[in-house]
Amino acid sequence: MAADAFVMLADMTEAIPPEPTLPPPDLLRSQFPGLSEDVAALDGAAGTQVPQAVIDAVGGALASAMANTHGVFAASERTDRVVEAARLALADLLGGHPGGVVLGPNMTTLTFHLADTLARDWDHGDEVVVSSLDHDANIRPWVLAAERAGASVLIAEVDPSTGELPAEAVASVLSERTRLVAVTAASNLIGTKPDIPAITALAHQAGALSYIDGVHATAHGPVDVAALGADFYACSSYKFCGPHTGCVIARPELLERLTPAKLLPSPTSVPDRFERGTPAFELLAGVTAAIDWLAGLAGSTGSRRERLRASFDAIETHTQALLRTLLQGLAEIETVELVGSPRRRASTVAFTVRGQHPQEVAESLAARGVSVWHGDNYAFELVRRLGHETTGGVVRASIVLYNTQAEIDRLLEAVAGL
Numbered sequence: 319m320a321a322d323a324f325v326m327l328a329d330m331t332e333a334i335p336p337e338p339t340l341p342p343p344d345l346l347r348s349q350f351p352g353l354s355e356d357v358a359a360l361d362g363a364a365g366t367q368v369p370q371a372v373i374d375a376v377g378g379a380l381a382s383a384m385a386n387t388h389g390v391f392a393a394s395e396r397t398d399r400v401v402e403a404a405r406l407a408l409a410d411l412l413g414g415h416p417g418g419v420v421l422g423p424n425m426t427t428l429t430f431h432l433a434d435t436l437a438r439d440w441d442h443g444d445e446v447v448v449s450s451l452d453h454d455a456n457i458r459p460w461v462l463a464a465e466r467a468g469a470s471v472l473i474a475e476v477d478p479s480t481g482e483l484p485a486e487a488v489a490s491v492l493s494e495r496t497r498l499v500a501v502t503a504a505s506n507l508i509g510t511k512p513d514i515p516a517i518t519a520l521a522h523q524a525g526a527l528s529y530i531d532g533v534h535a536t537a538h539g540p541v542d543v544a545a546l547g548a549d550f551y552a553c554s555s556y557k558f559c560g561p562h563t564g565c566v567i568a569r570p571e572l573l574e575r576l577t578p579a580k581l582l583p584s585p586t587s588v589p590d591r592f593e594r595g596t597p598a599f600e601l602l603a604g605v606t607a608a609i610d611w612l613a614g615l616a617g618s619t620g621s622r623r624e625r626l627r628a629s630f631d632a633i634e635t636h637t638q639a640l641l642r643t644l645l646q647g648l649a650e651i652e653t654v655e656l657v658g659s660p661r662r663r664a665s666t667v668a669f670t671v672r673g674q675h676p677q678e679v680a681e682s683l684a685a686r687g688v689s690v691w692h693g694d695n696y697a698f699e700l701v702r703r704l705g706h707e708t709t710g711g712v713v714r715a716s717i718v719l720y721n722t723q724a725e726i727d728r729l730l731e732a733v734a735g736l
């Protein structure tokens with residue numbers, strides 16, 4: 319090879335940074351006390367295990383002198399910093415502004431609250447769009463709030479043959495009276511990832527706001543709320559290795575325009591005025607710890623947001639590779655019927671086994687050391703749309719960052735042996 323070709327090759331090697339990767343599975347899993355049992359934990363979509371760093375942070379917060387916020391003494395000031403740190407961490411995770419992070423117990427409670435707040439401005443004849451792909455937590459709060467306001471609800475329907483939610487399905491139910499479009503960034507049942515930037519662009523053209531359910535999506539890849547065009551983006555940290563708590567992020571200017579129902583003496587500033595009662599401060603310490611832990615996963619450098627990007631690229635690569643082997647393996651089992659075949663999907667799979675009730679399948683798998691969920695998993699409209707509501711729903715296996723090929727193999731072997 320000519321000398322200048324060597325120079326070129328060397329330059330190219332320097333220019334291309336290595337692909338971010340996760341630590342070796344054993345090392346990664348050893349950080350999770352909840353993974354010490356001999357079980358294939360393919361239930362992460364309903365809540366992940368937490369690393370020791372998160373347990374320590376929650377315990378550490380409880381062990382320090384705890385106080386309520388906005389006092390003038392040290393313990394209270396420390397608590398203020400815990401809240402502030404959680405907002406900063408969530409903003410880094412989601413790519414938004416910390417001043418727009420509304421903290422709350424979980425996504426469902428926050429969504430009911432936001433629905434009540436937004437519906438204060440709705441009128442008879444206004445319209446709200448929800449989708450049949452969504453978890454009921456991003457449907458029912460809007461349906462009930464619309465009912466109270468005299469607004470109508472239109473449903474963007476999933477294509478039952480594929481489990482996709484095409485942007486056109488949303489376009490077909492939009493009008494100049496649409497006030498809000500509520501759609502999930504990923505289905506918690508079949509993994510479908512709709513084209514959220516296209517859907518939010520359509521919503522905005524119609525003059526509507528978008529409310530994106532990121533509860534399932536956030537665990538599976540990098541999130542950028544601005545690039546998604548999400549006016550509101552909701553998520554829950556117990557889905558990404560944090561404690562049981564949730565948040566909604568929005569632009570602070572948008573929150574400034576809204577008037578939530580609140581106690582008279584509680585803060586009037588944004589985002590605090592959207593937060594009801596005393597938060598679980600110790601869990602917020604755990605949220606920050608979870609996000610810091612995730613940021614360190616791929617061993618990359620830069621700002622926390624940059625490191626999170628690298629970690630979630632690595633998480634996506636890992637979980638998508640396992641997803642491929644799971645789909646392929648299930649397709650080879652003659653008695654298995656896969657539910658939905660979306661092209662873009664999170665690593666979450668629903669299936670049925672011929673002649674067996676989904677609960678029976680889940681029980682048999684549990685007896686073989688494999689944890690999976692069964693039923694509708696609260697994707698109630700989707701299960702109905704896909705025709706599984708009278709047959710016990712589906713079996714759901716979900717893959718998260720700590721899952722391994724050995725767990726997939728164990729599931730496949732167990733299903734094949736049913």
Ligand SMILES: Cc1ncc(COP(=O)(O)O)c(C=O)c1O
Binds near residue numbers: 423426455553554
């Ligand atoms: C996609 C999706 N949306 C919403 C929710 C409800 O979240 P939370 O438990 O935080 O209320 C879940 C919970 O499983 C979910 O998977």
